[in-house]
Amino acid sequence: MAGLDWPTDYLRAHVPHLAIVSLLALYPSIYHLLANSLGLYEAEILLPGVETMTAVLYFGLFAMSFDFISGYTGYLSFGHAAFYGTGAYTVILVANGAVPLLGPGTPFVVSLLVAGLLAVLLALVVGLVSFRLSGVYFAMITLGFAQVLYVFIRGWDYVARNPRDGPSVGPTHSEGFQLGVPGVDQLNVAIGVLTGDEVTMLGHTLGGTAVSYYAIGAVVLLCYFAMQRIIHSPFGRVMIAIRENEERAVAIGYDTYRYKLAAFAVSGFFAAIAGGLFAGFRRSASPENSFYFLTTGDALLASIIGGFGTLAGPLFGRLFDETVREFLSKSGQGGGLLPYLRAGLGEETLSTPVVGNTSLGTLIDTLLNGHASLYIGIVFVLFVLYVPDGLLGTVRQRVGGKLAHVSAVRFGDGSTANATTDDATGEEE
Amino acid sequence: MSLLELDGVHAYYGDSHILEGVDLSVEDGEVVALVGRNGVGKTTTLRSILQLTPPREGEIRFREASLVGLETHEVAQQGVGWIPEDRRIFSQLTVEENLRAAIPGSDGVSDGLALAFDSFPILEERRRQEAGTLSGGQQQMLAIARGLVGENDLLLVDEPSEGLAPQIVADVAEALSEASEDATMLLVEQNLPLALDLADRFYIVDNGRVVDTGDADAVSADDERFRRYLSA
Amino acid sequence: MILETLADFLTVSELGSVLVEGLAKSALYVMIASGLTLIFGLMGVLNFAHGSLTMVGAYLGGLVMVLTVSQSTGLVGRLGLFFVAIVLVFGALTLLGGAIETTIIRPLYDRPPIYQILLTFGLTLVVDEVVRIVLGLYGMQPLSDWQAALATKPQLLREPAALGPIEVRWLSVFEILLGVLTVAAIWAFLTRTRYGLYIRAGSEDTEMASALGIDVRQVFTVVFALGIGLAGAAGTLLMWDVAWGASVPLAAETLLPAFIVVIVGGLGTFRGTVVASLVVGMTDSTMTWWFQNYVTFTGLPELMLFLVLVVTLIVRPQGLFGVEEVGGH
Numbered sequence: 001m002a003g004l005d006w007p008t009d010y011l012r013a014h015v016p017h018l019a020i021v022s023l024l025a026l027y028p029s030i031y032h033l034l035a036n037s038l039g040l041y042e043a044e045i046l047l048p049g050v051e052t053m054t055a056v057l058y059f060g061l062f063a064m065s066f067d068f069i070s071g072y073t074g075y076l077s078f079g080h081a082a083f084y085g086t087g088a089y090t091v092i093l094v095a096n097g098a099v100p101l102l103g104p105g106t107p108f109v110v111s112l113l114v115a116g117l118l119a120v121l122l123a124l125v126v127g128l129v130s131f132r133l134s135g136v137y138f139a140m141i142t143l144g145f146a147q148v149l150y151v152f153i154r155g156w157d158y159v160a161r162n163p164r165d166g167p168s169v170g171p172t173h174s175e176g177f178q179l180g181v182p183g184v185d186q187l188n189v190a191i192g193v194l195t196g197d198e199v200t201m202l203g204h205t206l207g208g209t210a211v212s213y214y215a216i217g218a219v220v221l222l223c224y225f226a227m228q229r230i231i232h233s234p235f236g237r238v239m240i241a242i243r244e245n246e247e248r249a250v251a252i253g254y255d256t257y258r259y260k261l262a263a264f265a266v267s268g269f270f271a272a273i274a275g276g277l278f279a280g281f282r283r284s285a286s287p288e289n290s291f292y293f294l295t296t297g298d299a300l301l302a303s304i305i306g307g308f309g310t311l312a313g314p315l316f317g318r319l320f321d322e323t324v325r326e327f328l329s330k331s332g333q334g335g336g337l338l339p340y341l342r343a344g345l346g347e348e349t350l351s352t353p354v355v356g357n358t359s360l361g362t363l364i365d366t367l368l369n370g371h372a373s374l375y376i377g378i379v380f381v382l383f384v385l386y387v388p389d390g391l392l393g394t395v396r397q398r399v400g401g402k403l404a405h406v407s408a409v410r411f412g413d414g415s416t417a418n419a420t421t422d423d424a425t426g427e428e429e
Numbered sequence: 430m431s432l433l434e435l436d437g438v439h440a441y442y443g444d445s446h447i448l449e450g451v452d453l454s455v456e457d458g459e460v461v462a463l464v465g466r467n468g469v470g471k472t473t474t475l476r477s478i479l480q481l482t483p484p485r486e487g488e489i490r491f492r493e494a495s496l497v498g499l500e501t502h503e504v505a506q507q508g509v510g511w512i513p514e515d516r517r518i519f520s521q522l523t524v525e526e527n528l529r530a531a532i533p534g535s536d537g538v539s540d541g542l543a544l545a546f547d548s549f550p551i552l553e554e555r556r557r558q559e560a561g562t563l564s565g566g567q568q569q570m571l572a573i574a575r576g577l578v579g580e581n582d583l584l585l586v587d588e589p590s591e592g593l594a595p596q597i598v599a600d601v602a603e604a605l606s607e608a609s610e611d612a613t614m615l616l617v618e619q620n621l622p623l624a625l626d627l628a629d630r631f632y633i634v635d636n637g638r639v640v641d642t643g644d645a646d647a648v649s650a651d652d653e654r655f656r657r658y659l660s661a
Numbered sequence: 662m663i664l665e666t667l668a669d670f671l672t673v674s675e676l677g678s679v680l681v682e683g684l685a686k687s688a689l690y691v692m693i694a695s696g697l698t699l700i701f702g703l704m705g706v707l708n709f710a711h712g713s714l715t716m717v718g719a720y721l722g723g724l725v726m727v728l729t730v731s732q733s734t735g736l737v738g739r740l741g742l743f744f745v746a747i748v749l750v751f752g753a754l755t756l757l758g759g760a761i762e763t764t765i766i767r768p769l770y771d772r773p774p775i776y777q778i779l780l781t782f783g784l785t786l787v788v789d790e791v792v793r794i795v796l797g798l799y800g801m802q803p804l805s806d807w808q809a810a811l812a813t814k815p816q817l818l819r820e821p822a823a824l825g826p827i828e829v830r831w832l833s834v835f836e837i838l839l840g841v842l843t844v845a846a847i848w849a850f851l852t853r854t855r856y857g858l859y860i861r862a863g864s865e866d867t868e869m870a871s872a873l874g875i876d877v878r879q880v881f882t883v884v885f886a887l888g889i890g891l892a893g894a895a896g897t898l899l900m901w902d903v904a905w906g907a908s909v910p911l912a913a914e915t916l917l918p919a920f921i922v923v924i925v926g927g928l929g930t931f932r933g934t935v936v937a938s939l940v941v942g943m944t945d946s947t948m949t950w951w952f953q954n955y956v957t958f959t960g961l962p963e964l965m966l967f968l969v970l971v972v973t974l975i976v977r978p979q980g981l982f983g984v985e986e987v988g989g990h
Contacts, residue, residue: 076775129971133978135774136707140924144970147917151967155960294913297782304779366797374794377786384780385768479872505874517869519862530862531873535855579873 020312024217027053028210045340048323051193054213054281056319061220062274063302063314068227069267070300071309072236073260074243076139078296079126079146083119083268085291087275089159090115092285095173098158108177112276116269123268127261134246143293150291168284176208177280179215189215191281216277220315223270228311230266239263243309301376305383307390316391320379325372338369430493432457432613433478433583438487440470440477447473449637450487455583460614462628464621465658470637471617472514475585478615479504479511491583506533510581510612514588516572520561524552524571527560531575541578548607549574566597573604577612584608586616590623602626621655633658666955677827679950680943685833687942688840689905692898693915694922694934695847696891702864702929703884706766706777710784712916714889717792718754718896719907722746723810726900730813739815743897750893758889762882770881789912796909806906814901832902839898843891844935851931860884864929921970927983936981944969 028050034043048056066080090099094111097104102111130141153159160167176190176197189211190197196208206214230236238259241249249256279285289295298321299314306317327337341350341364350361387394431454440448448470455461463471476482478489480501489496496504505511519527525542532541546553549570555563560571569589576584589605590598602623608614609627618624624631631648633641635658648655669675697711725746730739761784769776793803801807818832851857859880863870871877895915899905905914922941926933948962958964973980 074773074775076778129975133974136778136928137924137974137978139707139778140920141971141974143920144967144974148964148967148971151960151964155958155964293917300779300782301786366794371790371794373786374790377783377790380783381765381780381787384776384783385765388772388776481868481872500876500878501868501871502874502876505872511869511872513869513872517866519865519869521865522858522861526858526861529855530858530870530875533874575873 021221024053025214028206028213045337046323046327048319048326050213051209052322052326053319054209054216055278056315056322057213057216057220058274058277058281059298059322060302060315060318061223061277062271063299063306063318064224064227064311065267065270065274066296066299067303067308067311067314068231068270069264071303071311072231072239072243073263074246075131075134075260075264077142077264077267078139078293079142079144080267080271080299081291081293081295082122082126082146082149083271084275084278084295085149085153085285085287086119086122087112087115087272087277088279088285088290089153089167089275090118090272091177091276091279092167092169092283093159095177096167096170097172104172107182108179108280109182112273112280115272115276119268119272120265123265124261127264131257131260131264143296146291146296147293150287150293153291154287164287166284166286166288166290169279179219179280191215192283193281195283212281216281219273219277223273224312224315227266227270231311235259235262301380303390304380305390307393307396308388310390310392310396313390313392320391321376324376324379328368328370328372328375338364431455431490432492433615434488434490435474435478436488436490438474438477438484438489440473440482440484442473442482447482447637448477448484448487451477451634451637451639453632453639453642455613455615457582457613459630460609460616460628461630461632462616462618462624463632463634464618464624464655465634467619469634471634472587474634475511475513475587475615475617478585479509505579508580508582510576510579510584512572512576512584512586512589514591514617516568518560518563518568518571518575520559522560523557524560524563525556527571527575528552528578531579533580537580541580545574545578548577548604566593566600569593569597569601570604573601573608577608581612584612584614586614586618588617588619590618590620598623631655663955666951669954670950674826674828675950677824678829679946681824681827681829681833681837682949683943683946684939685830685836685840685942686945687938688836688843689895689899689902690918690922690942691840691935691938692843692891692895694919694926694938695843695931696888696895697919698923698926698929698931698934699847699860699884699891700888701923702931703860703867704766704770704881705774705929706781706885707774707928708888709778709781709916710761710788711781711888711892711919712912712914713785713788713792714754714757714892715896715899715915715919716907716909716912717788718750718893719810719900719905719911720792720807720896721750721753721893722897723807723813723900723907725749726813727809736815736817739813742813743901747894747897750897751890754893755886755890759882759886761889762885766885767878767881785912785916789909792909803909806903806908807900810900810907811903818901836898836902843894847891847931856880856883918966921966924970925973925980927980930980930982933980933982940981941966941969 031043031047031050035047062080062084065083066077069075069077069080091108091111093099094102094106094114095104102114126142126145130138130145133141154164157163176192176195178188178190180188182188189199190208191212193209193212196212198208199206199211231239238249238254238256241252241254242256242260246256275285275290278290302317302321303314304317305320306315307313341361345360347361350364351359354360354363383390389397433455435451435453438448438451439446451470451474453461453463453474463474465471473482477484478491478496480496480499484497487497491504491507491509494507496507496509519530522530528542528545529538532538546556551567552571552574555567560568563571573586573589576586586605589601593601598620605614605616606627614627616624616628618627625645625648628645630644631642632639633655640658641655670679693715697708700706700708726739726742729742729745734742765780765784766777769780796803814832818830818835820831822829822831822834851861859870859875862873863875863877863880867877870880896907896911899911899915900907905911918941922937923934925940926935926937944965945962948965952958952961
């Protein structure tokens, strides 16, 4: 495979990366320019705000970590939320001085790493038991473990005064969480909507949210490249071999159990980092938005829409998800469909009855606002049916990358799986 | 016209090309054996007739009507029965339920059961027992009985003697030769003496193609010609 | 302290009521889970939308009751209407299930099983949100139980019943009866009818069944439809139980226990599902008692249920009655 002109290949392979990263880096400025300076109302409606984009980044990292294990080894980690929750709770509990040996003054980066290591331990414990199973059973046992933790954390009053609502960062850590190189003040910025640092550069002042966006984005990028390196290493090829045909991988001589366990630990680590970033930015977490199985569901959604087994795809899937949600958000503050219609059509048009006594405004309110889940669900179902490779997978296939081949093989295998197993002994070879 | 005709049948599992143009025909009332080494496409030939492994190319005609593109149950309903490799009885169903599942329509149930129990009295003794608890030989009897009660004109029989003790093989052979009085049979069998005992005619399969053919007498007289394709 | 509580627990009246409550919970669990297990057993589809369709059943059942029951309707009238509601909901959801199978599940049989999980998961999002929209149109709260539906419950089913020294609720007795009836009906269908035979044969080996002339695809449709119908019937019963009630979160509240029951019993075996319902129901009622009397940890019963799942999968991955290969890769 390694051609003679690998430097060119390497660069060509990274052109999309460069393009996407630059686009994401310029996003706050573009958004600011379009929405505020030029006052393009449409831009504000359609484009997610910078705060939402920050959420896209950390949750996208979580979805990528989910894809890392589920999309690449084929083992659906339905309890992945447990790692995300571990990350989020660890960060908050450390900040509140509730974790032994780690005071509230522990640098954020350190507590992120601690959270990641805790998740690795958890992944090893869960994985040791769960990887003896496969298919639906694997999905269910990981779901079972995660739900045990969810119920436990929801009832454990050590973590928060009201554990059902979850913990938030208390007065022992009123300042923002610092991202950067620990010990070097100049190389750190605080994150958070209200607690983030303002940074002035080249006469341009970035607010706390924008600074958080960049700081979190840098960590996510680092994590993405780390995972991407692993996928493209020999280790990653074994992961894919496990997905394509585990029996064959075993026959070649790989101890697949160890590979799966290691991959699971890695994905748990990055899930916890994502959870830690989420908690550091939001400064609170609840059992529902961290440990609950529907949090895994959201990662699954992002992975399928973005492209299962594409690593970067889930980030775009999450972007799609959040954009639609914000567009159809019920609150109607700033961006969103309803305020736009109100401004564009005027109250009079909106109150015109369309069906019976129901006015246009009410109709939009009942059918669209706050009901993003419906449309995302429909899109999701359509993707499962007709675009099984997701956004990024399909794009890569069109462009003709490596993945195209892999995924063609995968579906080829799937369609004949029943036939081959029955006859494997007699006729196949 | 032949009861069954295969004409240039190609079939694949995933990317592997298993049948590379199989031609054969089976006349009404005959017992035809497919012989050849492991993995040359014998089982796949039977599966392609049943549309379990639908052919990508070629034609399969049963009583002059094409089977290609039909659903498996439609092929079965036309009178093609299958006594598969490894028997594949429903182990959690009772012996009687296994037979009932194979009898078309509800009118023929008592006749069908009578036929099966007549041929295999042991199955009547065990009729209420879960089929998974039967011995290997009894399971093979059940698999054959299931083929018999299905009112089939053609039975596709795959390795009926595999994994059975010699004295049981004799019972199975007897059962099959009785069955062959009523039905046409396409038989896959590695056990050459058994195949010689049952078959009127042979096809030798190698690398996904029929490479030779002959009647039973010819085979007995000229063993070398066949052994070449049977040794591993 | 713990010894005193244990002594308390072991008295006839306490143990008896824990047992009866446990049976009532088992009855609910078996109703929630049997549709799921039939579908998985035959088709290998783990239907994530099962809980959502149970929830739809709860609302539809409630709707029938709210529309037909008036203040003056007596005990017999209300129970009679309840059975009408259960039959109607079963019918309606059976049709819906058939439609779902033929339109969106069927194209996925050729893909790896993971895609069926994904698709039905997407279906839950759509179904839940459609219910929210409909509730919104009528100004109803999606998150809290539908009180009007609860109000159609006859007075008797709100009262305690005394069986000798054991005090239980009439509702529990009613639930047990319905559970037994459901199990008996499914059992008879599976073992006494020709179609039931096809289903069991197909559950073991679809390929062999089709080679015997059984139209397995049609059996798939029928089983999926009936499984969804059962989900709806279960929902109708839950609508009357204050511990559950018709609300949108009922979808997740029923889905997870249904998964536990089905997996503990062994995916796809109805017998296993019945036994597992008993195990899970009894665990639930015992732990609920301990929570009420000794342990202060609120999540105790739920926690124990998931532990039962995890321990089962560790000790006996195929479940109590499962066959090893089913549901693997």
